[in-house]
Amino acid sequence: MSPASRVVRYMLAYRRRYVGGIACLVVATGFALGIPWTVKRAVDAIAAGVDQAGLARFAGLIVFLALAHGVARFASRAAMIGAGQWVEHDLRRDLYEHLQRLPPAVHQRHRTGDLMARATSDVSAVRALSGFGATMLVQTSLAFGGALIAMSLIDPWLTALALAPSPVLIAIATRLSHAVEVQSAGVQDQIGVLAARVQDNLAGMPVVRAYTMEAREIAGFRRLNDEFLVRSLRLARTQAIAWPFMGLIAGAGTLVVLWMGGRAVIDGRITLGAFVAFNGYVAYLAWPTIALGWTLANVRRGLASMRRVAEILDEVPGEGASAAAAFDPDAAAPRVDGAIEFAELTFAYAGRDPALSEVSFRVPEGGLVAVVGPTGSGKSTLGLLLCRLFEPPAGTVRIGGRDVRDVPLGALRRAVAYVPQEPFLFSRSIRDNLAFADARGGGERLAAAARTAGIAEEIERFPAGWDTVVGERGLTLSGGQRQRATLARALVADPAILFLDDPFASVDPGKEAEILAAIRAARRGRTTLLATHRLRAAHEADWVVMLDRGVLVEQGRPADLLGAGGVYARFWRIQQIEDELGRPDGDPGDAAVRRDGGHGGGRVRP
Numbered sequence: 001m002s003p004a005s006r007v008v009r010y011m012l013a014y015r016r017r018y019v020g021g022i023a024c025l026v027v028a029t030g031f032a033l034g035i036p037w038t039v040k041r042a043v044d045a046i047a048a049g050v051d052q053a054g055l056a057r058f059a060g061l062i063v064f065l066a067l068a069h070g071v072a073r074f075a076s077r078a079a080m081i082g083a084g085q086w087v088e089h090d091l092r093r094d095l096y097e098h099l100q101r102l103p104p105a106v107h108q109r110h111r112t113g114d115l116m117a118r119a120t121s122d123v124s125a126v127r128a129l130s131g132f133g134a135t136m137l138v139q140t141s142l143a144f145g146g147a148l149i150a151m152s153l154i155d156p157w158l159t160a161l162a163l164a165p166s167p168v169l170i171a172i173a174t175r176l177s178h179a180v181e182v183q184s185a186g187v188q189d190q191i192g193v194l195a196a197r198v199q200d201n202l203a204g205m206p207v208v209r210a211y212t213m214e215a216r217e218i219a220g221f222r223r224l225n226d227e228f229l230v231r232s233l234r235l236a237r238t239q240a241i242a243w244p245f246m247g248l249i250a251g252a253g254t255l256v257v258l259w260m261g262g263r264a265v266i267d268g269r270i271t272l273g274a275f276v277a278f279n280g281y282v283a284y285l286a287w288p289t290i291a292l293g294w295t296l297a298n299v300r301r302g303l304a305s306m307r308r309v310a311e312i313l314d315e316v317p318g319e320g321a322s323a324a325a326a327f328d329p330d331a332a333a334p335r336v337d338g339a340i341e342f343a344e345l346t347f348a349y350a351g352r353d354p355a356l357s358e359v360s361f362r363v364p365e366g367g368l369v370a371v372v373g374p375t376g377s378g379k380s381t382l383g384l385l386l387c388r389l390f391e392p393p394a395g396t397v398r399i400g401g402r403d404v405r406d407v408p409l410g411a412l413r414r415a416v417a418y419v420p421q422e423p424f425l426f427s428r429s430i431r432d433n434l435a436f437a438d439a440r441g442g443g444e445r446l447a448a449a450a451r452t453a454g455i456a457e458e459i460e461r462f463p464a465g466w467d468t469v470v471g472e473r474g475l476t477l478s479g480g481q482r483q484r485a486t487l488a489r490a491l492v493a494d495p496a497i498l499f500l501d502d503p504f505a506s507v508d509p510g511k512e513a514e515i516l517a518a519i520r521a522a523r524r525g526r527t528t529l530l531a532t533h534r535l536r537a538a539h540e541a542d543w544v545v546m547l548d549r550g551v552l553v554e555q556g557r558p559a560d561l562l563g564a565g566g567v568y569a570r571f572w573r574i575q576q577i578e579d580e581l582g583r584p585d586g587d588p589g590d591a592a593v594r595r596d597g598g599h600g601g602g603r604v605r606p
Contacts (some may be wrong), residue, residue: 004304006313010090011130014083020030021079028072029142031065036280038062040154043273055445077135084131092123095309101317105350106391110312118312121191122305125184129302136295136353140288147281154274154281158264162257168208183235184301188308190228190250199223239297257282336407336415337496338400339365340386340527345396347385355381356550363543365400368528370541370558372571377547379531380421383499386529387418399497417490421531423482431461431466433485437493446492453488454518455481484518497527504534516540535572544568 001009011018042058096119099107107115151159169273201208201217208217219531239459257279265275348354356378363369372377385392387403398402404412417437436447446466450456458481462468470476477485483503490498503515516537519530530541538544539558546554546561546568554567563567 001310002427003219003310006310007087007126007130007302007306010087011083011134013090014086017079017083017086018134019077020168021083021135022077024072024076025135025138025142028069028076029139029146031069031072032143033146033281033285034065036277036310037150038065038281040271040273040277042269043276044275045352047272074338076139077132077205080135080138081131083428084127084129084134087130088123088127091126091309092119095119095312096124098313098315098317101200101319102312102315104384104390106315111192111196111199113194113199114192115312116199117188117192117195118308122188122308125188125302125305126309129299129306133295133298133302137299140295143285143288147285151278151281151305153582154278155261155264155270158257158261158270158278161260164256179238180297180300182234183231183238184297185304185308186231187228187235188305190224190231194221194224194228197221213388254279336399336411336525337365338402339363339367340497341398341401342382342528343396343398343486345382345385345392347381347390347392347396349390354550356547359547359550359552361543361552361555363527363529365527366525367543368530368541369543369545370530370532371545371547372532372535372538372568373547374533376549378550379533379547380501383418383501383529384530386497386499387416388415389418415495416494417493417495419483419486419490419498419500421488423479423503425470425477425482425485427470429464429467429469430462430485433470434489437489446488449488449491450485452491452518452521453484454515454521455484455488480515483515487515487522488516491522493568495526498523498529500528500530500532502532502534503530504532504537535568545573 001026010156038058038061042055042062045054045058098137099115099119101240109349110195148159151162197220201221208214261275261278264270265272270278342362343360345356345359346354359378359382361369371382373379381390384390385397386399386404388409392404394405395403399412399415407415426436428584431446447456450459459466459468487503500519503519519528519537520540530537532538541558544555544558544561545552548567554561556564556568558568562572563569
């Protein structure tokens with residue numbers, strides 16, 4: 001669908017407003033065109049010797065026409081520009097809702113700042129097109145049409161002379177409008193780049209300061225800002241050239257009218273009143289003629305912005321998105337529970353090697369299975385496929401014997417609580433953050449989840465308690481507090497299944513013990529899949545699955561794997577040595593897995 005078609009589709013939702021506005025513009029144009037015609041009659045009447053009373057009637061009629069024109073024009077703008085505001089509202093709503101339904105891969109392709117620019121400045125440009133731009137387009141068309149009819153009634157030959165510059169004006173307007181479209185798109189693109197840079201720096205300000213890179217980041221922003229200035233000035237120059245040049249050509253046409261029209265009056269071909277009226281219509285056309293370039297530039301810029309917004313709207317949400325949109329988060333969802341099963345699972349992200357290759361294992365209902373392995377082994381991918389944040393191949397991921405692709409998406413995501421490796425909290429109160437997963441959860445429910453996650457006492461010690469507002473991404477809390485708050489948020493919805501994605505990735509041993517105690521409490525009665533590289537936590541599991549480069553290399557009970565002396569045992573020894581030496585927490589050496597070289601675990605199921 002073309003950008004123009006998309007804009008028209010949104011405008012059609014408010015066609016009554018637009019029809020009403022256009023009707024008011026027709027009336028306003030009629031009143032405006034009536035003023036020069038009344039002046040014509042008044043001048044001719046003066047020449048014929050009209051009395052003062054007759055002249056007063058003409059003056060009164062002109063005042064009435066001017067007032068009526070103002071009222072009708074106001075009504076037209078209120079209707080059409082107001083409709084443009086609603087178009088902006090609907091477009092921004094649709095864009096935001098669509099962004100919520102898009103899979104992570106789409107968000108990874110677009111920087112946050114660029115998406116923000118499309119949702120703000122680009123949508124506002126579409127509003128300018130559908131509101132004031134549409135008003136000016138209709139008004140200009142009516143003004144030209146009405147004035148040309150009135151001028152033709154006075155003198156067709158003089159009208160033809162007045163229109164002589166029109167082909168030049170149209171050619172210039174077309175050329176300049178194309179240049180404006182291209183340059184406007186460049187300006188909007190640079191706004192996205194600037195917004196992305198600002199967003200990155202604000203989010204990463206502690207890193208910038210820690211490395212004393214403020215000067216370098218300022219210099220980088222200045223380069224981007226300078227490029228934005230260059231593009232903006234180029235666009236401004238194009239628009240600045242258009243208006244005066246078109247006004248100059250229109251003024252040349254006025255000189256021709258004055259010369260030839262004056263001779264027509266002298267020759268007696270038209271009356272003096274007709275000549276005055278004709279010049280009134282030429283003057284009436286001056287503003288629409290000069291504004292023609294601006295109007296077309298406004299249209300071009302709006303269409304360029306609509307094209308950028310459409311790039312996001314055209315992204316395919318993926319399977320199940322409609323179900324997610326229809327799912328009511330405040331309504332009770334059907335229970336989804338049972339064992340989790342991965343069967344011959346092979347999955348690759350777009351344009352990359354397989355993240356998982358023929359992985360098969362089972363998490364019994366109510367059990368805890370730990371998936372361990374070095375970075376890049378595919379641990380997190382299992383959870384993303386379980387939640388259907390990415391679509392797994394058919395039949396490869398099951399819950400309670402059902403293919404997750406057959407489970408309604410809203411019910412699936414209510415049943416599976418996903419605790420990400422990097423805990424994210426909104427810049428809101430702790431109460432709002434914990435209630436995010438289930439708005440129906442009352443105070444006691446939130447408190448119970450917080451107690452289970454082991455963070456309730458710390459929340460109550462905060463000066464504002466549950467109303468404490470955490471910083472952006474929760475940075476005012478410690479790493480362990482953020483992780484446990486994220487776990488509590490997942491528990492508020494009372495999920496049947498927990499997927500914990502390496503919750504010990506960025507905490508010290510002391511915090512690890514706190515989080516591990518919280519997991520012990522949280523897993524009761526729930527099927528739990530724990531992805532981790534910390535084998536101390538994995539040793540708490542009923543069953544351990546070890547991955548390397550997306551391949552299952554070993555699995556079994558933790559004690560049995562230690563006794564077998566294979567990859568898991570080697571992993572365990574390396575991590576114990578690192579803990580004793582006090583080395584920073586990290587993956588206990590990919591080399592341990594590489595040296596083993598075997599896939600001893602096969603596909604034995606617990």
